[in-house]
Every structure is written in structure tokens, then in C-alpha cells.
Amino acid sequence: MFELSVACKYLIPRRRQLSVSIISLISIFVIALVVWLIVVFFSVTDGLEKNWVNKLTALTAPVRIIPTDAYYNSYYYQVDSISDASGYAPKTIGEKLRANKTDPYDPEFDQEIPSFWQMPDRQFDSSLRDLVKGVYESIKEVKGVPGIAGQDFELTSSHIQLKLLRPAPIFHAQNIFGGSAQSYLSYPAFLGNFEPDNGNLDKILFAMTPQDVNNVFSLLDVKEEPNKEENSVSRFNPAVYQERLADFFQAMTITGLKTRSFGWNIPRIFLPKEFAWEGIGILKDQTVKRIVLPTTVAHLAKIKKELEDQGLNVVIGKLSSDESEILFNGTKITPFLPITLEGGTPLNGQLIDESIKSAKRNSDVKFVIDFEVQGSILKGIIPYKGIDLGSFKKNENTGMSLFWVTQKNGSYLLPKDDNVGDGILLPKSFREAGVLVGDRGQLSYFSPTATTVQEHYIPVFVAGFYDPGIIPIGGKFILASQPVSSLIRSSHQPDDKSALTNGINIRFNNISQADEVKKQLLNGLKEKGLNRYWNIETYREYEFTRAIIQELQSQKNIFMLIAIVIIVIACSNIISMLIILVNDKKIEIGILRSMGATTKSIALIFGIAGAIIGILGSVIGIAAALLTLHNMGLLINLLSTLQGHEVFAASFYGEILPHEMSYEALSFVLFATVGISLLAGVVPAIKACLLRPAQIFNSSGG
Amino acid sequence: MAPLLKANKIRKAFHYPYHTQILNGIDLTVMPGESVAIVGRSGEGKSTLLQILGTLEEPCEGTVHICNDMVSKKNKTRIRNEEIGFVFQSFHLLEDYTALENVLMPAMIGGRSTVKGSPSYKRGMELLAHVGLEERAHFQSKVLSGGEKQRVALARAMCNDPKIIFADEPSGNLDSQTAELIHQLLFSFVKEGKALVLVTHDKELAKRVSTCYELTNHMLELG
Numbered sequence: 001m002f003e004l005s006v007a008c009k010y011l012i013p014r015r016r017q018l019s020v021s022i023i024s025l026i027s028i029f030v031i032a033l034v035v036w037l038i039v040v041f042f043s044v045t046d047g048l049e050k051n052w053v054n055k056l057t058a059l060t061a062p063v064r065i066i067p068t069d070a071y072y073n074s075y076y077y078q079v080d081s082i083s084d085a086s087g088y089a090p091k092t093i094g095e096k097l098r099a100n101k102t103d104p105y106d107p108e109f110d111q112e113i114p115s116f117w118q119m120p121d122r123q124f125d126s127s128l129r130d131l132v133k134g135v136y137e138s139i140k141e142v143k144g145v146p147g148i149a150g151q152d153f154e155l156t157s158s159h160i161q162l163k164l165l166r167p168a169p170i171f172h173a174q175n176i177f178g179g180s181a182q183s184y185l186s187y188p189a190f191l192g193n194f195e196p197d198n199g200n201l202d203k204i205l206f207a208m209t210p211q212d213v214n215n216v217f218s219l220l221d222v223k224e225e226p227n228k229e230e231n232s233v234s235r236f237n238p239a240v241y242q243e244r245l246a247d248f249f250q251a252m253t254i255t256g257l258k259t260r261s262f263g264w265n266i267p268r269i270f271l272p273k274e275f276a277w278e279g280i281g282i283l284k285d286q287t288v289k290r291i292v293l294p295t296t297v298a299h300l301a302k303i304k305k306e307l308e309d310q311g312l313n314v315v316i317g318k319l320s321s322d323e324s325e326i327l328f329n330g331t332k333i334t335p336f337l338p339i340t341l342e343g344g345t346p347l348n349g350q351l352i353d354e355s356i357k358s359a360k361r362n363s364d365v366k367f368v369i370d371f372e373v374q375g376s377i378l379k380g381i382i383p384y385k386g387i388d389l390g391s392f393k394k395n396e397n398t399g400m401s402l403f404w405v406t407q408k409n410g411s412y413l414l415p416k417d418d419n420v421g422d423g424i425l426l427p428k429s430f431r432e433a434g435v436l437v438g439d440r441g442q443l444s445y446f447s448p449t450a451t452t453v454q455e456h457y458i459p460v461f462v463a464g465f466y467d468p469g470i471i472p473i474g475g476k477f478i479l480a481s482q483p484v485s486s487l488i489r490s491s492h493q494p495d496d497k498s499a500l501t502n503g504i505n506i507r508f509n510n511i512s513q514a515d516e517v518k519k520q521l522l523n524g525l526k527e528k529g530l531n532r533y534w535n536i537e538t539y540r541e542y543e544f545t546r547a548i549i550q551e552l553q554s555q556k557n558i559f560m561l562i563a564i565v566i567i568v569i570a571c572s573n574i575i576s577m578l579i580i581l582v583n584d585k586k587i588e589i590g591i592l593r594s595m596g597a598t599t600k601s602i603a604l605i606f607g608i609a610g611a612i613i614g615i616l617g618s619v620i621g622i623a624a625a626l627l628t629l630h631n632m633g634l635l636i637n638l639l640s641t642l643q644g645h646e647v648f649a650a651s652f653y654g655e656i657l658p659h660e661m662s663y664e665a666l667s668f669v670l671f672a673t674v675g676i677s678l679l680a681g682v683v684p685a686i687k688a689c690l691l692r693p694a695q696i697f698n699s700s701g702g
Numbered sequence: 703m704a705p706l707l708k709a710n711k712i713r714k715a716f717h718y719p720y721h722t723q724i725l726n727g728i729d730l731t732v733m734p735g736e737s738v739a740i741v742g743r744s745g746e747g748k749s750t751l752l753q754i755l756g757t758l759e760e761p762c763e764g765t766v767h768i769c770n771d772m773v774s775k776k777n778k779t780r781i782r783n784e785e786i787g788f789v790f791q792s793f794h795l796l797e798d799y800t801a802l803e804n805v806l807m808p809a810m811i812g813g814r815s816t817v818k819g820s821p822s823y824k825r826g827m828e829l830l831a832h833v834g835l836e837e838r839a840h841f842q843s844k845v846l847s848g849g850e851k852q853r854v855a856l857a858r859a860m861c862n863d864p865k866i867i868f869a870d871e872p873s874g875n876l877d878s879q880t881a882e883l884i885h886q887l888l889f890s891f892v893k894e895g896k897a898l899v900l901v902t903h904d905k906e907l908a909k910r911v912s913t914c915y916e917l918t919n920h921m922l923e924l925g
Contacts, residue, residue: 002807002810002811005810009798009799010798012798014798587794588796590794591794591795591796592807592811593758593779593782594756594758594782594788594794595782595783595788595807595808595811595858596779596780596781596782596783596784596808596811596812597779597811598779601811692758692759693753693758693759694750694753694758694759697749697753697758697790697794698749
């Protein structure tokens with residue numbers, strides 16, 4: 001194909017066609033810049049959208065079926081409130097599904113049906129049409145959607161109070177282990193039911209951190225007593241504690257310990273016979289009250305500064321041994337003076353199995369540890385006191401844990417601890433407020449009695465955290481077991497029928513089939529005559545996400561429009577370049593025409609030249625975009641440093657900005673740039689075609 | 703024997719910037735093995751006539767037949783590629799290409815393969831050998847001398863084995879020794895039973911052709 005060969009020759013930069021070469025290079029650079037910008041922007045926004053939608057559909061579902069007013073006004077829904085068989089209380093969708101009788105009304109025992117009720121919706125055989133079971137049948141009938149399943153959900157409101165029991169910091173010789181400090185959190189919250197079969201939970205559940213594990217363990221022997229005086233801690237009796245301890249170590253293997261942030265007092269028995277270390281003495285009234293020991297001399301200055309920042313009077317000195325005595329800066333120190341290893345130091349540690357058999361409280365559990373201080377290895381046995389569990393390994397296949405959410409055979413298990421309460425899952429905002437797995441508290445709610453309103457409490461503990469994504473109520477949305485959410489919901493007024501309170505979540509493997517599922521369900525419900533009782537929404541139509549998803553789509557559309565305008569401007573350079581090229585190559589066009597080149601071939605040469613610039617610019621831009629996406633973290637750090645604060649708020653965009661190439665963006669830029677570049681070649685190509693060979697030769701002097 | 707070139711009542715006038723009659727009812731027939739020279743004063747329209755005969759320009763009136771085909775918009779690119787070859791006074795080589803690539807360009811335009819070993823490639827090398835430039839085949843055309851460039855242009859004109867070569871002052875920019883070499887090559891082409899139509903001011907060259915016409919008063923007269 002000689003047209004390609006000629007076009008390539010024309011595009012090779014040459015000194016004698018300097019202007020064309022410069023404009024070509026500028027065109028390629030500008031196109032590359034635009035492509036880079038578009039690919040990076042769309043990849044990030046696509047990634048964000050996917051993350052948000054994943055989290056959204058993980059917590060709710062890609063499609064939801066919500067009862068309409070016709071459902072709540074139907075005989076089918078209202079009949080439970082006058083039926084003895086239903087306990088005179090309306091049923092949730094889940095209860096309706098599990099109910100044996102579609103029509104529980106017994107005219108012999110139950111009150112007369114109010115005259116203003118709607119007529120029962122009966123089938124041909126005069127039996128009452130089951131509105132809930134009919135929906136589940138329609139779900140089963142959906143075809144070509146792998147993994148489809150329906151699960152009813154309930155939403156209610158409650159009030160959560162959490163007690164945070166944390167170790168208190170130590171600075172003074174008198175406070176050897178620091179003790180503990182209590183604080184409380186109290187929030188009004190929404191409560192939803194935990195769906196064990198929601199296979200998408202792994203997308204939003206946070207993994208346990210060492211702090212979580214440590215908190216669970218530190219509270220293992222602590223018993224909650226509602227009327228207990230503040231700042232005093234009750235303990236479980238030894239038998240209960242033994243069971244809890246066994247459960248904990250069955251689920252978890254501790255692989256290391258760690259000194260707390262404010263350090264750990266080294267037992268004197270750990271000290272070798274001879275040593276000479278650099279240390280920092282904390283002075284009070286010119287007397288050394290504590291010696292802080294860095295693990296390496298390199299940490300000395302940093303620790304000194306930290307202590308000084310706390311307002312302490314400190315001095316650097318040498319801690320050494322002299323036969324049976326310990327000296328600091330040559331002065332003998334008392335046997336009771338604490339020697340504190342710097343905070344956050346990991347220690348190799350292994351549980352002594354024997355110690356848990358007879359343990360009556362946490363401080364009876366012992367570990368063999370070893371650690372290094374300025375080149376010396378220190379070894380010994382310590383109890384779990386004044387130190388944290390530093391690293392851990394979850395033991396697989398141990399069944400349900402008593403303390404945190406576990407997964408087994410594709411289902412998630414929310415624990416219930418008979419001695420503590422019901423496990424709940426909290427949104428990540430609680431975690432950011434300092435709550436840890438294991439923290440305990442209560443859910444409170446009010447229920448009306450014959451004469452007054454009574455407050456009730458359900459004891460709960462934190463069994464895990466999840467990321468609610470961008471749902472507006474997400475920061476306050478607590479997941480509890482079905483019995484807990486049903487209990488609280490049933491205590492609310494029965495006429496609370498807002499769309500959020502009860503419905504069916506429809507889950508399936510591929511959320512891109514949401515519209516297809518909705519269509520099939522609508523048809524199924526229509527065939528069964530149930531369509532007026534139910535609304536079907538896809539995740540794009542949910543009241544609480546519609547605005548955000550539409551906003552995101554609008555932003556993408558606006559940017560796409562801007563992107564096209566920028567590409568057109570970038571490609572307009574190509575037109576200028578090609579017109580100059582046509583003028584430069586007039587004679588060659590005449591020569592080619594005299595040898596039989598058609599006008600089509602001449603046009604193609606300039607079209608190809610334009611397209612090559614577009615493709616080259618796109619390839620460079622895509623390569624730069626790949627490089628940028630690959631090093632997104634570095635780029636964001638750089639921008640954050642330059643800006644002086646975080647570029648992207650983690651609470652909104654996530655811990656890591658999405659950095660996977662969007663193929664949608666890729667195909668868009670390739671199509672747009674190559675297409676527009678080809679179009680840019682049209683004008684010069686027409687100009688080239690209109691040149692007559694004889695005219696060219698005459699004007700060039702033959 | 704059918705003529706290779708037949709022109710009937712060719713008229714050509716330019717209307718811009720003012721009306722100028724160039725050719726006024728020119729008839730010309732060129733038979734195989736015939737060489738034709740068109741001489742005349744500068745500005746008489748010799749080159750315009752050559753361009754009309756070589757399909758590069760359209761006449762206002764009249765027809766041109768090449769190898770029995772009347773030249774039309776539909777067939778003129780094919781005729782240019784297959785039936786005729788051009789040699790210009792200013793050589794008009796493609797400067798970004800080598801000598802061989804220049805020679806092979808008509809074959810490439812005709813859609814023939816020009817990869818090494820292909821028939822077109824072999825012919826290109828033979829033609830370069832014929833004009834004495836085999837060893838310069840892979841030189842960039844811009845580094846060749848004027849005489850070498852014209853020999854490459856001549857080889858290029860013969861690439862697709864045309865029936866007629868149109869030459870516009872083929873030796874106008876060359877010294878007499880090189881010009882003679884080019885003339886010999888052109889006449890060797892005629893000896894193969896093909897035709898040569900050239901425009902020249904060179905009286906010696908005009909004497910060597912089988913038919914010489916003079917363009918005067920917009921008409922051709924035997925010279």
C-alpha cells in the first residue's frame with residue numbers, strides 16, 4: 001500500500017520541512033496530553049462509581065421490591081392485625097413468607113372485618129391471593145440471571161450506646177500498668193437486618209486489626225453489669241471465663257506481642273547480668289522517676305523529643321549493670337524504678353498453652369517472649385498485663401466465632417454471645433471514632449404499653465465493621481440479627497409504612513443485569529396480577545442513591561463533552577499541519593498523479609497522515625495514563641504535599657483511589673481521537689485532490 | 703498497424719487572467735517505433751500540448767486516443783500508470799526515496815508487489831542497470847547528480863513497460879555529454895517498437911527523431 005508508505009515518509013521530521021515537523025510534534029503532544037487526561041479521569045471516576053455501586057449493592061441489592069400503598073391497604077396485609085392466629089399484629093414480608101396460612105382470619109373467633117377495608121384479592125378458586133409468596137415465585141421464574149435470590153429486609157431506628165474500655169497511659173512511677181479508662185459513645189441510628197446469605201458482604205467488611213483482636217482479648221474476662229459503679233470492672237466466674245478463653249484461642253493464634261504506645265515496663269528478671277544501654281531518665285524534683293529504653297540508639301533523639309513535648313523533664317544517660325546493681329549515669333537506682341521499653345515495639349511471643357488451662361482472668365494467661373534492646377536479646381515469661389497482642393493468625397474452619405463475624409460455606413454468621421449480648425456490625429464511621437471490635441453497649445428502643453411508653457435495652461457487642469459507601473444514612477446504619485431488628489421494628493407504630501422499612505432485596509452475580517431482572521420481574525408480577533402491590537427499583541433508582549449516581553453520570557457526561565471539545569481543538573492542529581504539508585508536497589502530488597495515482601489515493605495519503613498523528617498521540621497518552629494509574633499513590637502524595645492537605649478525602653473516595661484502566665475510557669479516546677484525526681485529514685485531502693498535475697508542473701516550472 | 707497516439711482537433715485556451723488561445727485544432731498521429739519532436743518558440747504551448755497528449759491536462763475541445771482507448775476521466779489514471787511514462791526537464795524525483803524506490807513507484811501505485819525478489823523489483827534493478835545506475839540503487843535520490851537523476855527518471859518512466867514516453871526538455875538541464883547518454887537511452891526505447899514524444903529546443907535532438915513538428919500560430923506544422 002503505497003499510500004501508507006508515502007504518508008509515513010511525510011511524517012518523518014526533516015529540517016527542510018521544519019514547520020510541518022514542529023506542528024506535527026505539537027499535535028502529537030497535545031493529543032497525548034488530552035488522551036492522558038481523559039483516560040486517567042475516566043478510569044478514576046469509573047473506578048469510583050464501580051466501588052460505590054459495589055458497596056451500595058453489597059449492602060442493599062442491585063434490585064429491590066418495595067410494597068406499595070395498595071399492599072399496605074390490602075386485606076392480605078391488614079388481616080393479621082385482627083387475627084388471633086397472627087397475634088393481632090401485622091406481619092413483615094419475611095413473616096408472611098414463612099406463614100403457614102395465607103388467610104389467618106377466623107370468623108368464629110376474630111372481630112368483624114371493618115367495612116372500610118378493601119375486598120380480599122381472591123383467585124379463581126376463591127382462595128386469597130398470596131402477595132408475598134407470589135413475588136418469590138416470580139423471582140424463581142427469572143431466567144438467564146445466575147445467582148438470583150430474594151431476601152427480605154427490615155429497617156428501623158434505635159439508639160446505640162457503647163462503652164469504650166481502654167488502657168490509660170502511664171507516665172509516673174506510681175502508675176505501673178496504667179489501669180484503664182472508660183468512655184461512652186451514644187448515637188441515634190438506623191437498624192437493618194443482617195442478611196447471612198448476602199455473598200457480597202466480603203466487598204464491604206473490614207478485616208480485623210491487631211487492635212481489634214487485642215480489644216476482644218482484653219475484654220474476655222470483663223463482665224458487663226448494668227448497675228455496676230463506674231470505673232470498677234466485674235469479672236466472669238472462672239468456668240465462664242475458661243469457655244470464653246477456649247473459644248478465643250480456638251479461633252485465633254497469637255504470633256506476637258507489642259508494647260503499648262506509651263511503653264512497657266521490663267521486669268527486672270529480664271535484664272542480663274551485664275549490659276550498658278543508652279536510656280532517657282524522666283526527672284521529677286531532680287530525681288529519676290522512670291527510665292525509657294529505646295530498642296536502638298537511633299530512636300533516642302526521637303523519644304526524648306516526644307517526652308519533652310509531653311512537658312516532661314528528661315535527661316539522656318547510660319543504663320548499666322555493676323555486679324548486682326543497676327546504675328543510671330553512674331548512680332545506683334532503686335529496684336522499684338520502672339525501666340520502660342519504648343512504645344510500639346514488636347515482641348516475639350508465644351502463648352504458654354498450660355497457662356490458659358488454669359487461668360481465671362486475663363492476667364493469668366502467659367507468653368514466652370524475646371526481644372532485642374540495643375543489641376542484647378532479652379527473654380522471659382510474662383503475663384498478659386500492660387502489653388498488647390501484636391500480631392495474629394485467624395484459624396480457618398473453626399466454625400462460628402463467639403466474638404466476630406465469620407464466613408462459612410458462603411454464608412456469614414453474626415455471633416451471639418450469651419454472656420455479653422447480640423453481635424452487631426457497625427459502619428466505618430464508628431471505627432473512625434475509635435470503636436473497636438469487642439466493644440460492648442446496648443441498643444435502646446421504646447415500646448408502648450397500655451398506659452405509658454417503656455424503654456427497653458438489648459445488650460450488644462461490636463462484631464465487625466463495614467463500609468456503607470455513599471449512602472447518606474450509611475454513617476448511622478447498623479446491621480443486627482433478624483430477631484433483634486424484628487423485635488425493635490415490631491415495637492414501632494404499625495402504621496410506619498415508609499418505603500425504607502420493609503421490602504425484598506434481589507441479589508444476583510452480575511449487576512449489569514439489573515434492568516433485565518426488573519423487566520422480567522415486572523412481567524412475572526403482571527402475569528400473576530400482583531404488579532399494583534409492588535414497586536421494583538434498580539440501584540440507580542433508589543431514593544437515597546439516585547441523586548449521587550445521577551450526579552456522577554452528569555459529571556461524566558459534562559467531562560466527556562469537554563473532552564470531545566478538547567480533542568477537536570487538539571486535532572485542529574492536524575488540519576493546519578496537513579494543509580502546510582499539502583503545500584510543501586505539491587510537486588510530489590503532481591509526480592504521483594502523473595504516474596497514475598488516483599485522487600482517492602492522494603486523499604488517503606493525507607487522511608492516513610492525520611490518523612497516524614492521532615494514533616501516535618493516543619498511544620503515548622495511553623502509555624502515560626497507564627504509568628500514572630500505576631503510580632497513582634505517588635502522584636497523590638506529591639499533590640497532597642504541594643497542596644498542604646489531602647487531595648482526596650478518604651471518607652468519600654476510599655483509602656486508595658481506583659487505579660485500574662477503564663476500557664470504556666480507552667475505547668472512547670481511541671475512537672474519538674482516531675475518528676477526529678481522520679476527519680481532520682479530510683479538508684487537506686480535498687485540497688490535495690483539487691490540484692491538477694499540469695497546473696502543478698506549470699507553476700513549478702516544468 | 704494501429705497508432706499508439708492519435709490526437710484529433712485539439713483546442714486549448716486559457717481564460718484567466720484574459721482569454722489566450724494556445725492550441726487551435728491540432729491533429730497528431732504517432733505510430734509504434736516512431737519518435738516525434740515538437741519544437742517551437744517559448745510560450746507557444748509545446749508543454750501544454752505534451753500535457754494534453756500525456757493526459758495531464760484536458761483539452762477544451764478534441765479527443766486523444768492512446769493505444770486505441772479514448773482518454774476520459776474514467777481511464778486516464780490507468781493510462782498514466784500502464785501505457786505512458788513521463789520524463790521532465792527538472793527530473794521530479796521523490797526526494798525522500800531511494801533511486802530504486804523512485805523507479806518502483808509506478809509499480810507500487812499500480813498495486814504490484816515491489817518486495818525484494820518480486821518481478822517488479824527485478825525489473826527495477828534491470829532498468830537501473832540499463833541506465834548504468836545499478837550500484838546507486840539504494841542511494842537517496844537527493845544525493846544523485848543531475849544526469850543520474852534524469853537516468854533514474856527515465857528508468858521510472860519505463861517501469862511499467864509503457865507504450866509511449868513523453869519527454870519535456872529531457873536534456874535541458876544537462877551537460878552535452880550526459881544529454882547524449884539520455885538521448886541514446888530514449889531512442890533505444892523507440893527501437894523496441896514503442897513511441898517517443900518529446901518537446902525540445904535542442905535542434906540536434908530534433909534532427910534525430912523520425913518526425914519533427916513545429917508549433918507555430920497554435921498549429922502543428924512539419925518542421
